[in-house]
Amino acid sequence: MTEESAGPVLTDAALGGDDVLVRVENLVKYFPVRTAGFVRRTVGNVQAVDGVSLAIPRGTTLGLVGETGSGKSTLARCIAGLLPVTSGKVTFDGHDITNLSRRRMQPFRRDIQMIFQDPYGSLNPRRRVGAIIGDPFAIHKTVPSSERKRKVQELMERVGLNPEHYNRYPAEFSGGQRQRIGVARALALRPKLIICDEPVSALDVSIQAQVLNLLSDLQKDFGLTYLFIAHDLEVVRHVSNAVTVMYLGRVAESGSREVVYATPRHPYTAALLSAAPAADPDAAASRQRIILVGDIPSPIDPPSGCRFHPRCPKAQELCSEQDPPLEVKAGDAATHLTACHFPVEAGENLAAAAGRR
Amino acid sequence: MSITEVEFQVASVENAPVQAVEGRSQWQLTWLRLRSDKVAIASLIVIVIMFALALASPAIAALVHHPPNTAYPLTGENVAGNPVGPGTNGFLLGTDDTGRDLLVRILYGARISLFVGVVTTLIGTVAGVAVGLIAGYFGGVIDTILARFTDAVLAFPYIVLALALAVVLGPSLTVIIGVISFFAWAGIARIVRGQTLSLKEKEYIEAARSLGAGPFRIMFIDILPNLLAPVLVLATLYIPNAVVFESTLSFLGLGIQPPTASWGNILATATNFYTVAWWYTVFPALALLITTLAFNLLGDGIRDAMDPGTERLLAARRGAKKRRAQRREMKGAGPSEAFPDPGTQAQPPIGLG
Numbered sequence: 001m002t003e004e005s006a007g008p009v010l011t012d013a014a015l016g017g018d019d020v021l022v023r024v025e026n027l028v029k030y031f032p033v034r035t036a037g038f039v040r041r042t043v044g045n046v047q048a049v050d051g052v053s054l055a056i057p058r059g060t061t062l063g064l065v066g067e068t069g070s071g072k073s074t075l076a077r078c079i080a081g082l083l084p085v086t087s088g089k090v091t092f093d094g095h096d097i098t099n100l101s102r103r104r105m106q107p108f109r110r111d112i113q114m115i116f117q118d119p120y121g122s123l124n125p126r127r128r129v130g131a132i133i134g135d136p137f138a139i140h141k142t143v144p145s146s147e148r149k150r151k152v153q154e155l156m157e158r159v160g161l162n163p164e165h166y167n168r169y170p171a172e173f174s175g176g177q178r179q180r181i182g183v184a185r186a187l188a189l190r191p192k193l194i195i196c197d198e199p200v201s202a203l204d205v206s207i208q209a210q211v212l213n214l215l216s217d218l219q220k221d222f223g224l225t226y227l228f229i230a231h232d233l234e235v236v237r238h239v240s241n242a243v244t245v246m247y248l249g250r251v252a253e254s255g256s257r258e259v260v261y262a263t264p265r266h267p268y269t270a271a272l273l274s275a276a277p278a279a280d281p282d283a284a285a286s287r288q289r290i291i292l293v294g295d296i297p298s299p300i301d302p303p304s305g306c307r308f309h310p311r312c313p314k315a316q317e318l319c320s321e322q323d324p325p326l327e328v329k330a331g332d333a334a335t336h337l338t339a340c341h342f343p344v345e346a347g348e349n350l351a352a353a354a355g356r357r
Numbered sequence: 358m359s360i361t362e363v364e365f366q367v368a369s370v371e372n373a374p375v376q377a378v379e380g381r382s383q384w385q386l387t388w389l390r391l392r393s394d395k396v397a398i399a400s401l402i403v404i405v406i407m408f409a410l411a412l413a414s415p416a417i418a419a420l421v422h423h424p425p426n427t428a429y430p431l432t433g434e435n436v437a438g439n440p441v442g443p444g445t446n447g448f449l450l451g452t453d454d455t456g457r458d459l460l461v462r463i464l465y466g467a468r469i470s471l472f473v474g475v476v477t478t479l480i481g482t483v484a485g486v487a488v489g490l491i492a493g494y495f496g497g498v499i500d501t502i503l504a505r506f507t508d509a510v511l512a513f514p515y516i517v518l519a520l521a522l523a524v525v526l527g528p529s530l531t532v533i534i535g536v537i538s539f540f541a542w543a544g545i546a547r548i549v550r551g552q553t554l555s556l557k558e559k560e561y562i563e564a565a566r567s568l569g570a571g572p573f574r575i576m577f578i579d580i581l582p583n584l585l586a587p588v589l590v591l592a593t594l595y596i597p598n599a600v601v602f603e604s605t606l607s608f609l610g611l612g613i614q615p616p617t618a619s620w621g622n623i624l625a626t627a628t629n630f631y632t633v634a635w636w637y638t639v640f641p642a643l644a645l646l647i648t649t650l651a652f653n654l655l656g657d658g659i660r661d662a663m664d665p666g667t668e669r670l671l672a673a674r675r676g677a678k679k680r681r682a683q684r685r686e687m688k689g690a691g692p693s694e695a696f697p698d699p700g701t702q703a704q705p706p707i708g709l710g
């Protein structure tokens with residue numbers, strides 16, 4: 001965290017109450033930028049995740065949205081223990097799992113699984129599907145090798161694959177089928193949490209729906225908890241109980257799905273929602289789009305104060321000076337947090353404000 | 358999308374369930390492609406014959422009644438004491454300077470040459486893969502040390518070092534195998550390291566880590582299968598190098614010692630007699646040439662067969678224009694959910710110059 005920022009104000013309610021499976025507190029992940037050459041001096045940091053807190057209640061889905069470069073995937077990898085954390089804390093099921101060694105992380109690996117974005121890149125092209133799905137059993141030795149094939153074929157059937165394709169290579173499957181292979185692999189150890197890192201963004205729309213329905217069926221059957229990363233707002237609305245919006249390594253807004261989609265308080269959330277394509281042409285015509293200028297700034301040298309201020313239609317002097325805390329704004333539900341000095345009010349025309357700039 | 362293409366796609370979707378359930382592995386596909394490469398198959402046959410002859414050399418020696426180290430001063434040398442030519446007195450390829458049967462000596466030499474070539478390549482490949490995987494996967498200080506050491510070995514004037522070692526340790530088969538193996542691993546290690554560096558960034562490696570796989574499981578179960586293709590090609594191409602290396606050492610008198618026959622030491626003495634006995638130089642040199650050429654051509658063939666791009670090339674060469682056109686149309690239609698193209702996705706590019 002940068003020095004000037006006051007730590008986010010988080011109530012227990014905002015962090016999901018009692019039955020929380022995953023709790024992330026003030027998580028910071030910097031990637032050092034080093035000079036090339038023999039003596040590698042650190043000349044800066046990519047502030048990929050900079051003080052993020054969130055909580056996921058057991059059995060629910062938290063949708064994590066934000067544009068490319070907002071730190072969603074880095075956050076996911078920190079929670080999964082794939083990247084060491086710079087500072088902050090990750091608690092899973094009551095245990096602190098921050099920066100555990102590989103050996104000590106091993107029991108938690110069973111409970112935390114990932115589904116990856118690229119169904120082509122996340123399956124080893126040289127290994128048979130049966131071996132890929134059976135990998136978790138082989139690594140954790142939960143199933144003796146004599147029963148492995150039967151177990152894998154059960155999993156394949158459960159995710160809608162033909163168990164007879166056990167000996168095929170990933171290249172012989174379509175994108176949707178490959179993503180089902182990824183789901184089967186993630187499901188093998190009966191995890192508690194599955195981190196879905198843009199699991200459907202590489203699939204075409206009809207296949208997306210199939211995979212999403214599969215994920216929600218599995219959630220019902222196995223009581224899974226999902227951290228669901230996406231940049232497609234409609235997908236997130238479909239699957240999530242709660243939504244967290246990230247911008248440049250920070251949480252801009254978070255709250256229950258209904259509240260965030262109906263009454264966004266952060267101008268960035270409002271802009272994102274207004275940019276989502278609407279299927280209804282009448283609604284699309286009457287909609288006011290908030291056009292954001294510029295690109296997401298470099299996380300090596302983030303803007304001062306509120307990180308969104310250079311692109312914000314409502315930005316004022318204060319925004320570039322003071323970092324807004326993530327807090328409950330007046331009139332909002334106790335679970336609805338916004339990091340903004342001048343939150344959007346009901347009926348406000350942001351599009352007009354954006355046009356004036 | 359043309360009508361014919363629609364029909365073609367529909368047909369292929371209908372045919373899909375009839376397809377064999379067993380997936381065709383890269384090795385099966387490689388073999389299918391290699392089979393249509395006439396040069397590679399001819400080379401393979403030559404190599405098999407060479408190995409067969411080398412193994413059968415005692416039998417052949419018994420057949421012609423000429424043990425390899427027995428001199429025949431009466432029948433094997435002419436009145437001037439020089440070797441006799443091919444076909445004389447039952448010596449099919451003539452004799453050498455002491456009147457020994459050249460054919461039998463060349464066949465016994467093949468045993469040594471092929472043995473040294475294969476064994477040193479095996480040792481070098483295993484060591485090179487291990488060093489390359491460890492350097493590439495762990496990175497950091499380990500990589501720096503191993504990679505610099507590899508570079509140092511590659512930069513060495515190896516003949517000089519080999520000669521020095523042979524002189525100090527005394528020439529023997531073990532020393533030769535040791536010396537050649539020592540220089541065999543570095544080239545493979547460098548290629549494997551480079552490939553590992555790029556492979557370890559793949560998402561499926563991250564997936565393996567997220568499952569809790571340890572570094573050695575990732576190296577040998579996840580990365581190694583992706584490396585086998587380039588390693589196999591490199592190993593095939595290294596065998597002739599090792600054969601020539603052994604011959605060089607023997608030629609210089611620091612390898613296999615007479616009277617044991619080796620192509621190198623036969624050639625070394627033959628150079629004194631080339632004015633009176635051309636066969637003495639030509640036949641062992643020919644054996645060396647044919648063997649190394651066959652291995653090199655086979656290596657090239659395997660490399661082509663492992664590269665999915667050459668399938669199209671071979672198809673074009675055979676004049677299968679129709680199939681090619683269809684494939685191009687399929688490509689143009691983009692990756693289809695119903696009909697993935699296994700050929701293009703199955704193989705990572707092989708980074709070989």
